[in-house]
Amino acid sequence: RKEVEQDPGPFNVPEGATVAFNCTYSNSASQSFFWYRQDCRKEPKLLMSVYSSGNEDGRFTAQLNRASQYISLLIRDSKLSDSATYLCVVNMADNDMRFGAGTRLTVKP
């Protein structure tokens, strides 16, 4: 089993749609969790941290389920500019950060 697994997609959705990505992780002792966004041929950029109680930033909502060892990202009212690859990142232990392979999203007009 991979340490961090994501559905690679691609997800093709129309503008305005709601889309959700899931990510599972293998190490139950993992300490912190993040979602990064990566545009084609660019570096990853931090989208949001994921807190135990769940958190929201505008159209983006992140959830953590420690019991089932997964995190999710929900994007509401998708914009064309949301098209990118979304990387799930898990901090296994003291800065041992593991990235998923990413989920590609394309938002179409």
Add this chain to the structure above:
Amino acid sequence: DTGVSQDPRHKITKRGQNVTFRCDPISEHNRLYWYRQTLGQGPEFLTYFQNEAQLEKSRLLSDRFSAERPKGSFSTLEIQRTEQGDSAMYLCASSPVALNEQYFGPGTRLTVT
């Protein structure tokens, strides 16, 4: 620009040559990381420093790879006797010691011919 910078942005080299990349982190960040990313994959951890101390190295980092951060500021990653399988994007990231959020540089794209 106070973000993470990397140099060069692109490097083409012949198999067997040595290459060195540089990373300048955000100035107040104590931690510095190196990753490698190939097409369709997420970044793979290579090594990380806290100040000048190299605290962890991945099993991916063969003897041909070495990294330094001599004064706790910029870092270099050297690959000796490059192989075609070394072709990838090499990413550097930094973070403040109190947080785990990492900020990435633009990467160095290495092509070994």
